[in-house]
Amino acid sequence: MTNAHKPQLPVAEKPPLLRTLLLLTLVFGKFGALTFGGGYAIVALMEETIVQKYRWLTSEELLNLITIGESTPGPIAVNTATFIGYRLGGLAGSIVAVTALVFPAWLIIVLISTCYLTLRENVWVAAALNGVRLAAIVLILRACLKMGKKLERTPINLCILTVAFLLAVFTPVSALYIITAALLFGIVQFGILAHKGNPSGEAQ
Amino acid sequence: MIYLTLFLTFFKIGLFTIGGGYAMIPLIQTEVITRHGWMTLDQFTEFVGIAESTPGPFAINISTFCGMTTAGLPGSLCATLGVVLPSVLIILAIAKIADRILHHWVLQSALKGARPAVIGLIGAAATTLFSHALIAPNGHIQFMQAGLTLLLFMLAHLFKLSAILLILCGAGLGLLVQLCNSFC
Numbered sequence: 377m378t379n380a381h382k383p384q385l386p387v388a389e390k391p392p393l394l395r396t397l398l399l400l401t402l403v404f405g406k407f408g409a410l411t412f413g414g415g416y417a418i419v420a421l422m423e424e425t426i427v428q429k430y431r432w433l434t435s436e437e438l439l440n441l442i443t444i445g446e447s448t449p450g451p452i453a454v455n456t457a458t459f460i461g462y463r464l465g466g467l468a469g470s471i472v473a474v475t476a477l478v479f480p481a482w483l484i485i486v487l488i489s490t491c492y493l494t495l496r497e498n499v500w501v502a503a504a505l506n507g508v509r510l511a512a513i514v515l516i517l518r519a520c521l522k523m524g525k526k527l528e529r530t531p532i533n534l535c536i537l538t539v540a541f542l543l544a545v546f547t548p549v550s551a552l553y554i555i556t557a558a559l560l561f562g563i564v565q566f567g568i569l570a571h572k573g574n575p576s577g578e579a580q
Numbered sequence: 581m582i583y584l585t586l587f588l589t590f591f592k593i594g595l596f597t598i599g600g601g602y603a604m605i606p607l608i609q610t611e612v613i614t615r616h617g618w619m620t621l622d623q624f625t626e627f628v629g630i631a632e633s634t635p636g637p638f639a640i641n642i643s644t645f646c647g648m649t650t651a652g653l654p655g656s657l658c659a660t661l662g663v664v665l666p667s668v669l670i671i672l673a674i675a676k677i678a679d680r681i682l683h684h685w686v687l688q689s690a691l692k693g694a695r696p697a698v699i700g701l702i703g704a705a706a707t708t709l710f711s712h713a714l715i716a717p718n719g720h721i722q723f724m725q726a727g728l729t730l731l732l733f734m735l736a737h738l739f740k741l742s743a744i745l746l747i748l749c750g751a752g753l754g755l756l757v758q759l760c761n762s763f764c
Contacts, residue, residue, distance in 0.1 A: 443682065448670050448671060448674070449667065454668070470671070470672060477637070478637075478640050484635065485645050486656055492627075503757065504751040507728065510754075511629055512709075513709050514733045514750075515628070517710075523698075534696070539700070544704030545704045551607045555596050555607075555694055557697075559694050565689070566692045
């Protein structure tokens with residue numbers, strides 16, 4: 377078949393599976409190899425590539441997927457990769473997208489940690505790493521403050537936050553149990569009790 | 581068997597990471613460091629900095645590193661697979677009915693309860709890591725460390741430094757202190 381007789385593909389039409397898989401590999405491989413700073417940086421790049429360049433999704437659909445990524449357990453980048461891969465190429469698509477996302481990051485860290493363990497003995501490297509450690513603490517604190525700013529300032533939220541903080545700092549209780557307790561507390565407090573006061577409809 | 585334990589530990593961590601990579605920090609702290617003793621708190625904090633300055637999702641970087649220091653190359657594969665698998669399984673399970681599940685009141689209210697707790701936990705991680713960096717092995721408080729952290733915090737705040745630049749500033753300051761120590 378010559379190109380001249382081939383009808384122009386509309387944007388929404390699905391390309392053949394193999395081509396989709398190849399594109400998924402390239403796009404998510406790029407996300408894994410080139411983005412710094414975790415999930416949200418990747419989201420910005422996804423908007424550029426997936427929505428604007430390849431038009432696999434509309435920006436509203438992408439936003440929906442990110443909400444799903446945020447409300448399901450696991451790293452946001454992995455969740456979004458699974459979902460987009462699945463949407464475009466089924467099970468194979470999701471596996472390809474996640475593998476492509478994970479592989480470069482995995483490879484880089486394998487190389488770095490091999491050097492790190494030997495270099496760490498050096499006085500100068502140790503001194504630089506001490507500074508890196510302090511900067512990392514600042515980063516963690518900054519992430520915490522940023523998330524805190526977005527949180528609604530209600531007494532009940534402050535209460536959950538403080539209890540979780542105190543338990544984690546002063547007791548050896550695992551973070552796993554604290555999160556589980558908070559999930560259950562949320563169901564009771566914001567789900568069941570809110571339903572009682574408002575029997576007609578959904579919890580807020 | 582170490583590989584299975586690594587896989588299961590990171591599977592659990594992946595399952596309870598709610599709201600992005602930083603939510604993993606308190607989980608790794610209690611499960612990997614306190615419970616299994618696979619790495620020291622110092623190594624972990626350093627690596628948070630390194631993970632922020634290398635490409636790729638933070639969660640993948642940090643689990644690969646934990647697996648690598650604990651049990652080498654196969655260990656890194658087990659930890660990374662473990663942290664990724666819950667996401668993949670859950671998303672695949674709900675992919676077709678995601679819209680209905682997302683707005684279900686049970687999930688919404690559970691997440692509403694978890695969000696403040698995750699913030700509290702990350703704050704707690706910053707606190708324990710900071711107090712660990714502050715207190716020397718002999719029990720003395722190292723004021724230099726406190727001063728450096730404050731300086732980095734001010735730099736980050738005033739100049740809105742990106743993570744990588746902040747990490748580089750940290751490394752530079754660390755070297756500067758060492759330079760002063762060895763020549764003064």
